[in-house]
Structure formats: structure tokens, C-alpha cells
Amino acid sequence: MDFPVLAVISEDKNQSADSIVDNIRKLSSNEDVQDLHDCRICIHNIVTKYYETKIALLPTDNFKGLNDAVKNKIEGILIYFDANDRSFLKTLPFYKDFIKDHNIEFSILLCKELTENDNAGITFSCIKSIYNKFDIIELESKPCDDDDDEFSEPFGYDELAIALQVFPKIPNLDTSNKENDENSEDELDVEEEIDKFENLLSQMMQFRPNTENMSREERLSHAQNFAEIFEKLILQDAEEDGSIPTE
Secondary structure (H helix, E strand, O other): OOOOEEEEEEOOOOOOHHHHHHHHHOOOOOOOEEEEOOEEEEEEEEEOOOOEEEEEEEEEOOHHHOOHHHHOOEEEEEEEOOOOOHHHHHOHHHHHHHHHHOOOOEEEEEEOOOOOOOOOOOOHHHHHHHOOOOEEEEOOOOOOOOOOOOOOOOOHHHHHHHHHOOOOOOOOOOOOOOOOHHHHHHHHHHHHHHHHHHHHHHHHHHHHHHHOOOOHHHHHHHHHHHHHHHHHHHHHHHHHHOOOOOO
16 A cells, blocks of 8 residues: 555544545545555545545544554644634644654644634634644635625635645656657656646645735735736646637
């Protein structure tokens, strides 16, 4: 099993890790599964314009109980938590240490929706004060319905699906033993496009935290600039594949 392993952890007794994996894959957790040191892993296909690959999702409601052989295989983690239960903040340092000790670069916290009052539950700033490298996705958040805001952010499981596209290491492009230099140049072009794609996704993931403390006017301006970058990339792709004529 050579797929990168992403642990899907639930710290909410009312939400199982299996159900989260089912929603990610849109498959039953009993379909397309394998064994990893006596643990069940679910294979998930990731398809983008630039590459297609597979990752292994490891659902668990008892992460601390996993054996070391399994933990050493983990390259990323998704942690679901109850935003109304502040006791979860006491568990975060454990995951912070695990991430640092295992050199994990991909870590996302999941919840229904964050609260805005520190006394009522867990806020964005609460989490960032413990470990600012956590990304956070609200699975039941709602898109902005403001008529003046022309920028529409992905939300919920759509946002998570986009984030997962940057988790696996991009399949290595073997540039050895090519028939000619032209093929090698084509591979380099693909690598360059993948870099652009990953950078765009990274900017999308950081849009909310980067604009949290901005005024409405500043946020709209930031969103417009981001939308223009996205539009240029889409138009460039359309010109390259012939969807629209070039001038």
C-alpha cells in the first residue's frame, strides 16, 4: 500500500469518523477498503485537471489508541470537533505535538460551524492561539448572500474537497530516458502548471483567516483581486484547450 495516509479523526461523540469519510468519498465506508496493520483504510480517488491519484483515509474515533506502526504511516490529519465543547481545546496540544513530532504538513480542523463568542464555544482565535498552523473548515457554514459581494467562496465539503487536492504529493514526473527534449519540456510545463494550481488553492484556503480582521471594503477589494487572479487562470486554461479563441 503506497498511498499517502490521511487520518480522519472524530473528537465529537455525536459524529463518527466513518460518516465523515463517507461524505468525503460519497461512498460507503465498506467500499474500496484495505487493511493497514489491522486498521481499515478507505481509498479515495483525487482527480484534477493536472493529475489523478489516490489517498488512503484512515477513520478513527480513538486516535490515541492506534498503534505506533499505524501512526508512523500518517502523513496528514483531519480532526472533527464540536465547536460548542470548549474541552476540546485541552486536546489540541496533543495533536499539535503529534504534528510536530511526525513532521506533518497537512492538518485541518473540521466542525459544523465555529462560534463567535469565546464564552459560548470555540472561536477561530481560540484555535489559532494554541497552534496557528491549523486550517479550519466549517462543514455546515453558509455562503455569503450579500448582493454586493461578487466573490463566492467554496464552503462545506466542497471546500474540503479542494483542500484535499493539495494533500498528496504530486506524482513524480519521470524525466529520464525521454525520447527527445520536447517531451521533457512538456513535463516541465506540467510541473509549472501544478505549482500555479497549488498556489491558487493555498490562497483560497487562507482567504478567510487573512481577511478576518479587515473592514468590509478591504475584504471586498481583497476578494476582487483574488477573483481576477482566478479568472485569468481559467481564461488561460480555456485558451490552451481551445474552448475560447485566442486573439
